[in-house]
Amino acid sequence: MNFVSDNTGPAAPEIMAAMIAANDGYTMPYGNDPVMDRTTQKLRTLFEAPDASVHLVPTGTAANALALSVMAKPWQTIFCHRESHVAIDECGAPEFYSGGAKLSLIDGEDGRIPPEALTEAITGTAQGDVHSVQRGPVTLTNVTEAGTLYAIDQIKALTEIAKAHDLPVHLDGARFSNACAALGCTPAEMTWKAGVDAVSFGGTKNGCLGVEAVIFFDPAQAWECEIRRKRGGHLFSKHRYLSAQMEAYVTDGLWLRLAGAANAACADLARGLRALPEARLVHEPEGNMIFVALPRALHRQAKAAGALYTLIGADKALDGPDETPLLCRLVCDWSCTSERVEQLLDLFRQGAQ
Structure with missing residues (x-):
């Protein structure tokens, strides 16, 4: 992931x-x-x-x-x-x-x-x-x-x-x-x-x-x-x-087929994130890259389960109040599958329960 x-x-x-x-x-x-x-x-x-x-x-x-x-x-x-x-x-x-x-x-x-x-x-x-x-x-x-x-x-x-x-x-x-x-x-x-x-x-x-x-x-x-x-x-x-x-x-x-696959995976990921009440998309994702704010607790659980992505901004610490939103960047490449997207979304969903 x-x-x-x-x-x-x-x-x-x-x-x-x-x-x-x-x-x-x-x-x-x-x-x-x-x-x-x-x-x-x-x-x-x-x-x-x-x-x-x-x-x-x-x-x-x-x-x-x-x-x-x-x-x-x-x-x-x-x-x-x-x-x-x-x-x-x-x-x-x-x-x-x-x-x-x-x-x-x-x-x-x-x-x-x-x-x-x-x-x-x-x-x-x-x-x-x-x-x-x-x-x-x-x-x-x-x-x-x-x-x-x-x-x-x-x-x-x-x-x-x-x-x-x-x-x-x-x-x-x-x-x-x-x-x-x-x-x-x-x-x-x-x-x-x-x-x-x-x-x-x-x-x-x-x-x-x-x-x-x-x-x-x-x-x-x-x-x-x-x-x-x-x-x-x-x-x-x-x-x-x-x-x-x-x-x-x-x-x-x-070149175009590879890019289309990456964009499609990103669109699937964005749809899943929009369905999470805890998620806030900072920019409208239009290519293969997403910036989203999620509660620290979700990041902590997702990363503990092996999810790899980039935390950005001044606060990147996984230790701290669970509800504090942390900004991250998620990028999909040409090889990103729907299964991998669902795996990440499932981790966020589980953390939100």
């Missing part, structure tokens, strides 16, 4: 099979393998972007940091949500890889940046003053760190504000597939057709061993990304093991 993260789940069998197949014989290193050529074409087709540049890296942090380092100068600021992954979970990597670009943190309910708040943040950043940081890219996250979604129209509203100020837009898509599955949209509709200039297309959280694609829809940025990837230590020599994962991931809709 592991609901800690979609990072804790296994790799999909199709991904493992592709890795075994890629391990046969010899091939050129550093992305010059034939598998990478096919992967690039498949991603261009998937995103309906025949000129897009594709760069594979092993981690989401590398994908976001390298993409933003291409888009932001060291003297600029990157506009992001206060609780975005680039702000709270990447140990200053965007600042490091960009050579010192600042992060401008924007508040917004349910993990989303409100249009008026983005406008205020941008216009409140002085320009043409040597003493002031200059405006840089906007980065959005879908699925957000609150487990909610930006609808396509919401993305467009924010990119239009950015474009009105000549600012590029990056999309952190660690859970891009979950967002696409939930919204019923195409990758193109959620990215360049909505005004996004670059995306970190995640695979690690959705059944891959470890691979993310940095995709720029303007091929003029390809060479700088290549240089920064090498200089930053993220150009794999045995690159075929990244290529093989990504090729299998985007073949025959595997």
Whole structure:
């Protein structure tokens, strides 16, 4: 009963099979393998972007940091949500890889940046003053760190504000597939057709061993990304093991099927939690992640029975008053079964009796 993260789940069998197949014989290193050529074409087709540049890296942090380092100068600021992954979970990597670009943190309910708040943040950043940081890219996250979604129209509203100020837009898509599955949209509709200039297309959280694609829809940025990837230590020599994962991931809709399974398990879990009078969902779960407050006694009994998930917030202590609500995060991955969901719900139900 592991609901800690979609990072804790296994790799999909199709991904493992592709890795075994890629391990046969010899091939050129550093992305010059034939598998990478096919992967690039498949991603261009998937995103309906025949000129897009594709760069594979092993981690989401590398994908976001390298993409933003291409888009932001060291003297600029990157506009992001206060609780975005680039702000709270990447140990200053965007600042490091960009050579010192600042992060401008924007508040917004349910993990989303409100249009008026983005406008205020941008216009409140002085320009043409040597003493002031200059405006840089906007980065959005879908699925957000609150487990909610930006609808396509919401993305467009924010990119239009950015474009009105000549600012590029990056999309952190660690859970891009979950967002696409939930919204019923195409990758193109959620990215360049909505005004996004670059995306970190995640695979690690959705059944891959470890691979993310940095995709720029303007091929003029390809060479700088290549240089920064090498200089930053993220150009794999045995690159075929990244290529093989990504090729299998985007073949025959595997990426979308895996995400759909994770979302469905999360929806089942959310329905069960709503039926518990003691449970309070903090955000509307729209992808594969739930934030819910439950009495300490329920957490204590569930964890004693072997349930694994993350307590968050200031109070994480299992010792204390039974009725005190503690906030937790529950994440479903592609392999999460209905039986596992019911097991966890049964533990909560038993604790509530």
